[in-house]
Amino acid sequence: MRTNLYREFYKFSHKKVTWFAPLLVLFLMVAFGFATGKDQPQLLAMTCYGSSEGILLTLIIVVSSIFSMEFQNHAILTVLYKSPSKHYVYLAKLIVALGYNLILHLGAILLTFVLTLTGIAKPISWLAVYQYHQPLIINMLTTSSVDFITATLLISIIFLTSCLINSNAVVVTLNMVIIFVGNDISYNFLLQNAHLADFARWNPFNMLDLTKQYYNQAMIQATSLTTFQLIIGASTYVLAFLMTGYLVFRKKRF
Amino acid sequence: MLQVNHINTFIGRKKIVKDVSFRVNPGSIVGLIGPNGAGKTTIMKTILGLTKFTGKISVENKSVTENDHGALTRVGALIEHPAIYPFLTGLENLKLYSLDEADMNHVVSLLGMTSYINNKSKDYSMGMKQKLGIAIALLNKPQLVILDEPMNGLDIEATILIRKIIKQYAAQGSAFLISSHVLGELQKVMTNVLLITEGKIIVDQPIDEFNRVSHQQFRLLTEDMPATEKLFRDNRIPITKTDNYLLIARDQSYPVQDILYSHHIRLLELSPQGLNFEQTIVSLLEQQRRQNHEK
Numbered sequence: 001m002r003t004n005l006y007r008e009f010y011k012f013s014h015k016k017v018t019w020f021a022p023l024l025v026l027f028l029m030v031a032f033g034f035a036t037g038k039d040q041p042q043l044l045a046m047t048c049y050g051s052s053e054g055i056l057l058t059l060i061i062v063v064s065s066i067f068s069m070e071f072q073n074h075a076i077l078t079v080l081y082k083s084p085s086k087h088y089v090y091l092a093k094l095i096v097a098l099g100y101n102l103i104l105h106l107g108a109i110l111l112t113f114v115l116t117l118t119g120i121a122k123p124i125s126w127l128a129v130y131q132y133h134q135p136l137i138i139n140m141l142t143t144s145s146v147d148f149i150t151a152t153l154l155i156s157i158i159f160l161t162s163c164l165i166n167s168n169a170v171v172v173t174l175n176m177v178i179i180f181v182g183n184d185i186s187y188n189f190l191l192q193n194a195h196l197a198d199f200a201r202w203n204p205f206n207m208l209d210l211t212k213q214y215y216n217q218a219m220i221q222a223t224s225l226t227t228f229q230l231i232i233g234a235s236t237y238v239l240a241f242l243m244t245g246y247l248v249f250r251k252k253r254f
Numbered sequence: 255m256l257q258v259n260h261i262n263t264f265i266g267r268k269k270i271v272k273d274v275s276f277r278v279n280p281g282s283i284v285g286l287i288g289p290n291g292a293g294k295t296t297i298m299k300t301i302l303g304l305t306k307f308t309g310k311i312s313v314e315n316k317s318v319t320e321n322d323h324g325a326l327t328r329v330g331a332l333i334e335h336p337a338i339y340p341f342l343t344g345l346e347n348l349k350l351y352s353l354d355e356a357d358m359n360h361v362v363s364l365l366g367m368t369s370y371i372n373n374k375s376k377d378y379s380m381g382m383k384q385k386l387g388i389a390i391a392l393l394n395k396p397q398l399v400i401l402d403e404p405m406n407g408l409d410i411e412a413t414i415l416i417r418k419i420i421k422q423y424a425a426q427g428s429a430f431l432i433s434s435h436v437l438g439e440l441q442k443v444m445t446n447v448l449l450i451t452e453g454k455i456i457v458d459q460p461i462d463e464f465n466r467v468s469h470q471q472f473r474l475l476t477e478d479m480p481a482t483e484k485l486f487r488d489n490r491i492p493i494t495k496t497d498n499y500l501l502i503a504r505d506q507s508y509p510v511q512d513i514l515y516s517h518h519i520r521l522l523e524l525s526p527q528g529l530n531f532e533q534t535i536v537s538l539l540e541q542q543r544r545q546n547h548e549k
Contacts, residue, residue: 007350015341069339078337078390081302081329082351085321250321253265254304 004083004092012066012096021061022104025054029111030120037121042130043215044121046139051108052147052211056154058104060175063097063158068168076254090246094159101151105144112140131215139215146231147211153234154179154208156241163248183209187222201225204241207234255280255429256301256398261309263293263300263453270296271307272453278398278429278446283420285444285461286433287535293453294433298333298400301431302326313398330396332404336387340376344386347375353394361389364419380407388416392423399423401432405439417443441531449538456542464534471537472507473499473527477520489513492544494537501527501537 012018029049036044044050070076083089116124126137134142157178161171182205190197190206201224210230213219223230256278263271271293278284286294300307303323311318316325338347344367345358352358362371365385370378375386384407391399399420405413420430420443434440447464449457457464475498476482483500486493491510494501502510507524514521 010346010350011339011342014339014346073337073339074335075337075339077299077302077304077333078331078351080304081323081326081331084323087321254299 001088001092004088005095007079008066008092008096009099011069012100015062015065015069017062017065018100021058022107024058024061025051025104025108026111028054028057029108029115033115033120041122041124042128042136045112045116045124045126045136046130046143047211047215048105048108048112048140048144048147049115051105051112052150055101055104055108055147055151056179057176059097059101059151059154060158060172060179062100063155064162064171064175065168066093066097067159067162068166068171071166072168080254086250087246090159090249094155094242097155097159098152101148101155105148105151109140109144143211143215146214146227149231149234149238150208150211152238153204153210153241156238156245157204160241160245160248163245163252178205179208183222190222190224197224202233204233204237206230207237210234255282255314256431257310257312257315258297258301259310261297261300261307261311263296263305263307265296265305270453271300274309274450274453274455276448276455276458278431280397280427280429281424282445283424283430283432283443284446284448285440286431286448286450287437287440288433288450289539292450294450295334295402296453297450298331298402298431298433301400302329302331302333304333328394328397329400330391330393330398331400331402332387332391333400333402336383337390338375338378338383338386340374342375343373344371344375344378344382344389347386348389348393351390351393357395358393361392364392365389366415381409381412384408385412385416392419396423396428398429398431401430403434404432405434405436413439437532437535449535451539451542452546457538465531471501471527472504473523473525474502474510474521475499475523476514477522481517482514482519485513485517485519486510492541494533494540496533499523499527501533 029051032050033044070079079089080086124136127135130136130139132139154175158171158175161174165171186203186205190200193200206223206225207230209219209223210227213223213227213230220226225233259275261271261274262269274297286297288294296305299305301311301318303318303320303326306320313325313329318325345362348358348362362368365388367385367389370382375383378386388401388404391401404416408416417439424430432440432444444461446460447457448455479500483493486500491506492503511521511524
């Protein structure tokens with residue numbers, strides 16, 4: 001497993017997109033700062049300057065290439081026979097993706113501290129009580145943790161779609177559609193099919209609103225689930241998608 | 255070294271490899287030959303545990319299965335295309351799989367790649383990529399090397415070099431299983447022939463024995479070749495057409511004389527004929543196709 005991890009980290013760290021895509025997060029954070037920093041500085045700090053969208057976009061761009069680079073470069077056969085088993089390959093790629101997710105969130109937290117010092121937004125006190133009767137810094141760390149779960153849900157969807165589809169462009173487009181349109185589809189479906197809500201509110205698109213609902217509790221009107229239920233639902237879907245992805249990967253003919 | 259026992263490989267419901275068994279001994283260079291779609295690449299993939307199969311495959315007495323590649327730690331392979339990441343340099347591509355830096359540098363210098371090994375591999379020519387793919391297969395002093403069309407895209411100098419390296423590694427005990435459509439090249443290095451068609455092995459012989467047996471054919475010329483050809487086909491006598499002659503197996507030389515005599519066709523020439531390697535392969539494949547057709 002160590003060898004597999006070394007190979008995956010080596011490839012991942014040598015790709016330019018791994019290093020350049022996070023600039024998108026920085027750009028969006030600064031843009032959010034200028035847009036809302038004067039009116040809602042505390043919400044801005046709690047959401048790490050709205051880093052969630054940027055992180056999801058970055059993950060789609062970078063993580064979708066973890067599998068597709070093997071297909072595009074005809075390397076999958078070598079990767080597979082050089083590994084003790086197929087699940088080592090899948091697991092090593094997953095660990096790299098989760099590690100990247102963690103680094104992006106830690107980076108966003110760090111950047112938030114830096115950006116609060118730049119004067120883009122109004123000054124704030126990290127220890128002042130804000131939402132959930134907690135200090136703002138706790139709000140911010142919890143929002144980041146919740147967003148880590150949302151991002152992990154997206155990673156599991158990317159893994160599943162990457163195992164089903166060899167083309168990187170199709171995987172990227174499909175996942176863009178899922179994160180930008182998925183929750184709207186879910187919301188409209190729930191609105192027009194109220195009699196199915198008890199069942200349909202557990203659809204995976206709904207879970208993508210987890211982070212938004214954590215910092216904006218009014219979102220419960222759209223999701224029809226509590227934040228805790230969203231966490232349980234998202235975690236369950238993560239496991240289901242990752243396991244399905246693995247089964248597809250295991251059965252796939254290369 | 256490599257032992258393949260009664261393997262069957264399926265793609266969907268179609269059986270691609272049918273009850274194939276063979277051995278590859280240390281130091282031997284086995285040429286896996288067959289027409290397109292015969293199952294050569296599938297056999298290679300199966301040995302590498304990349305397809306579902308029934309039967310038994312073992313490398314150094316350790317079993318290989320689709321989900322356990324533990325026996326393949328000292329197996330190198332180049333299947334279909336060189337596995338190269340364009341965003342890495344040649345050396346970085348090698349580092350991904352190398353367990354011994356000194357050995358890696360030795361392989362680089364052996365293949366004459368030193369001058370460009372630190373360049374990004376996206377800038378490599380087809381031949382350079384192919385050499386890098388072969389270099390990956392030769393890393394870590396492999397006990398078994400599986401090469402699928404290794405001469406693809408190589409110029410004449412590189413082809414000669416690869417031939418020399420294969421012989422050198424085999425002399426040190428590495429076993430090779432090589433498939434190639436360039437039969438002339440393969441003939442220059444291989445010690446054993448594995449001929450496959452429609453998923454079945456039809457020849458598994460040392461090359462010397464194969465050459466000896468394959469020369470046992472007769473060249474035949476009559477005064478009416480079209481009638482002779484029709485006559486032989488009607489009598490189910492295996493023949494191979496060359497420019498002006500028909501080739502028949504040695505054991506058919508007496509029956510054909512009787513047939514020609516009974517049909518009043520005058521025999522002008524019947525002489526022993528040495529087929530070259532390619533002609534022998536084509537002739538054997540044609541015979542097998544005819545037999546399958548008759549069944």
